[in-house]
Amino acid sequence: MNKTEFIDAVAGEAKASKAATTQIVNAAIAVITKALKKGNAVQITGFGTFDVAKRAARMGRNPATGKEIKIAASKAPRFKAGKVLKDSVK
Secondary structure (H helix, E strand, O other), X not given: OOHHHHHXXXXXHHOOOHHXXXXXXXXXXXXXXXXXXXXOOEEEOOOEEEEEEEXXXXXXXXXXXXXXXXXXXXEEEEEEEOHHHXXXXX
């Protein structure tokens, strides 16, 4: 399901217009993104938690040459599903 299909499905469930639903979905994504940029987690009870995973700098290996390379420290967004969501997928 892509974003357009998601918006259509939410609009149908909420019996709302697609335009209003699009604004709400975009606003929700923006709020989550801003919170993650600040280093905060977003927890939606029953659904899951969005947070930032910190990866330490480490040594890696170039698979083509076998030469060791330095991999810089980085941050990546992460989602952990909540219990209700996990149980509904079983």
